[in-house]
Amino acid sequence: MKAKRADRIATGIFWALGLMTVGILAFIIIEILARGLLTAINPKFFLGKPEAIKAGGGIMPMIVSSLYLAALTIIISLPIAIGAAIYMAEYARKGKVNNFIRFCLDSLATLPSIVFGLFGLALFVTYFRWSYCLLAGAFTLAILNLPILLRSTEEAIKLVPDSYREASMCLGASRWTTIRQVVIPSALPGIITATILPIGRIMGESAAIIYTTGLFIRSIPASPFNTAAPLAGYIWYAQSEALVPDYRQIVNGGAALLLIIVFAIYFLARWAGRRYQKKKLLGAGPK
DSSP states (O other): OOHHHHHHHHHHHEEEEEEEEHHHHHHHHHHHHHHHHHHTOOOOHHHSSOSSOOOOOOOOHHHHHHHHHHHHHHHHHHHHHHHHHHHHIIISSHHHHHHHHHHHHHHHHHOOOOHHHHHHIIIIIIIIIOOSSSHHHHHHHHHHHHHHHHHHHHHHHTTTOOOHHHHHHHOOHHHHHHHHIIIIIHHHHHHHHHHHHHHHHHHOOTTTTTTTTTOOOOOOOTTTTOOOHHHHHHHHHHHHOSSSHHHHHHHHHHHHHHHHHHHHHHHHHHHHHHHHHHHHHHSSSSS
């Protein structure tokens, strides 16, 4: 009876904590959308160009800058993360060196993002003389998100059953062929899911990009070496400087639109992963 009572109490506590977490998240989402949704869906706002002093500006160059920055960052970091994850999951031997690498990755993931911003400013903007540009921000955010992306990709590869590897090698395939044609395709839905979190962090990052990409532009960047103004950084700029009379409307509308974009990317990535997995299962069925 004591065990049953304790189980019920623990279940009630965990349900309460879970509902509290969901409630806080729902409150934040509803509050952001309630404040800025009408502004965010206004075509003049999300398709227009920003104004430096006058009211009524838009944020289209900032939206393109954010998407451009996210794409560049994933292009830079994902191949490195997959290659390192393959080594860590398939080739690296357990020992002090392996544990030290994991410790360094975990330590790197805990550093504040502003540290990466100052590093990107010193290395890419100043030393390489790239000035403020999308490429400097992309490399900075690639370093920032690499530990999370690498560890998540490694876990996705580890979740592939060993029987898949054994069956492939029994048919005469080499280890690399097994990894390339069996392990990676099987882990691809998990890799897609692992990519979602860094994309959300890239879209919402401001501390690292204000030192590397820029804060205000009036035209859409055409080259990776052009100055850009991702949406999260521009929201911080509009709120802190308050140069335009309708800065509160820009902040609220920009935050709501950023939330919508992140949710759209999240659901699109989840849909693509599930579609690929379903297609793979149908293809593996009886012919």
